[in-house]
Amino acid sequence: MKLLLTGVSGLLGLNFAQETMSAHEITGVDRGKLLHAPFKVLKQDLLDSNAVDSILDSAAPEWVVNCAALADLDACEEDPDLAKRLNTDLPRRFARACKARNIPFVHISTDAVFDGEKDGFYSEEDMPNPLGVYAKTKLEGEWAVLTENPKAMVARVNFYGWSLAGRRSLAEFFFNNLTNSKSMSGFTDVIFCPMLVNDTARTLVAMLQRGLSGLYHLVGPQAMSKYQFGVEIARKFSLRESEISPKSILSSSLTARRSNNLWLSTHKLTADLGRDLPDFSTGLNEFCTQYQQGYPQKLRSYQQA
Secondary structure, three states: OEEEEEOOOOHHHHHHHHHHOOOOEEEEEEOOOOOOOOOEEEEOOOOOOOHHHHHHHHHOOOEEEEOOOOOOHHHHHHOHHHHHHHHHHHHHHHHHHHHHHOOOEEEEEEHHHOOOOOOOOEOOOOOOOOOOHHHHHHHHHHHHHHHHOOOOEEEEEOEEOOOOOOOOOHHHHHHHHHHOOOOEEEEOOOEEOOEEHHHHHHHHHHHHHHOOOEEEEEOOOOOEEHHHHHHHHHHHOOOOHHHEEEEOHHHOOOOOOOOOEOOEOOHHHHHHHOOOOOOHHHHHHHHHHHHHOOHHHHHHOOOOO
């Protein structure tokens, strides 16, 4: 299949391309970070007025996955107009254009659309209540996509993995600090469901192959605190978990408001796929194996001049 990935230099986009380029013809969209990618890259500013039609006409894809976003929460607070353009308006244009061309379209959203006040997990039926600009613009992007293109698929995600710069995921944050013997904090009262980004990519392909549409929670099946996540990283890499101090998010100085409960149910997705999602330990084992096999260095080589 001919697969188009926007945001291909990002954490999900790049690992998605890595996972699928042997079985599918990949075209990625990037503003110029990838100089030596082993797949086709279109250099394009997605905010150009004619970018969406130009990209689709040039690449002629059979599937489109929109990974592009302004995902820095504080940057969204500082520039809400840019956040709206990237997180709401762009996916709306892609959804509309893909519908007109009869191309299956997947939009990547976020677990952060919920306020975290619920006691227990959130299902796709629960009403979102976004707290900050990032979450609000991502939720508006979901609505825009499914209004413009009811056959599209929206996936709320939370993933970790190795990135182009080596600093994009929470797992890299803990790993980088631990390997340099730097102390750090981990929130004990922020619950989430991390999934290895490669598992996210593989599951998205399976969803496309099944022809799924609508809204899905695509996260790991195990909920844990961010502190516990850091401890699991330390243990897997035989690093000092004592360097991670338990901390409450209430005592943090973060600019953007964040939800403290992002426990999402994946029951709908597992039922529609007819299989369980990869568990946390399996993903963490692969994350460690990737490091041992030089995977992070391979990704970084794609941007070196």
